[in-house]
Amino acid sequence: MDELMLDGNAIAGLLQEVFAAEMTTAVGTCGDCGAAGPVGAAHLYRGAGIVLRCPHCDNVLAKTVKNDSRVWIDLTGIRTLEVKV
């Protein structure tokens, strides 16, 4: 267990800024193990950017980097994202 690990709640503000919707209750399906769960329950690690990992298999779901004017998001590890509209 990593003491620096947080959960998806910690990226809620940034995701809402980008997607203009509440995203921690959005359900993501892991591109590796296929487990589905809310973004808020994903494991989150902060470094130069923010990495979201699947709580079941540890697969990298998403990588996010932000600077003053842009947000860069890599969603390769997420198969589907179901967002309430």
Add this chain to the structure above:
Amino acid sequence: MAGTALLGRLTWQLAELVEVVAETPRVKTIVFDVPGWHGHRAGQHVDVRLTAEDGYQAERSYSIASAPDSTRVALTVQRLEDGEVSPYLTDELRPGDKIELRGPIGGYFVWEPSDGGPLVLVAGGSGIVPLMAMIRTRAAAGDDTKTRLLYSSRSQDDVIYRDELERLSGNGLTVVHALTDSQPPGWTSYARRVDAEMLAEVAPAPAERPRVYACGPTPFVEAVAEALVELGHDPRAIKTERFGPTGR
């Protein structure tokens, strides 16, 4: 104007400090008036942004401590000695000062009376803050959902909201304290870290299908979640909010 922003769009707003309440030697509640605030749900947080004269900006997230109350928003902040933001919020800000914040944010770690129970709230240190918002919301609504709070602190002096929790007890709410490092004379409650045995004693049985919210430092939350699953609770009914070793 800010009030007509797109649905779901987050915008930074100026919030004016109206009141400071010392909770423990290291923790203060700071109450803001946020014009145009449309209320929030218990468990949500705000992002706070401070800007230095040279343009350097620091952003942090803080759980909302208060139940929805017009344009008032209370945050409870633990001062971190080497913190970039918390010492400013707890020691430098004075009533009338303004900061930037945006919110309310989050929808996963949220409870409303209509969600029902029974509720199990497990707090480690300042992890009590979003859970207190749930307890206050429940009380303000006159709701009597069966609620058990298991609250771990280092010592009695570190217990945030101690008097208010005592006052709100009853009417379905049971508060159980665990003091890990030191206990006052005559202490009869738990004097150790939260473990599976303690959770089995405090929480309703898995068959009652309680909704669990656990908030605290990462190792605390991990231990609590693992113990609850071990006891047979449904992992999907356990919601966690970890704030890491440096607080949030």
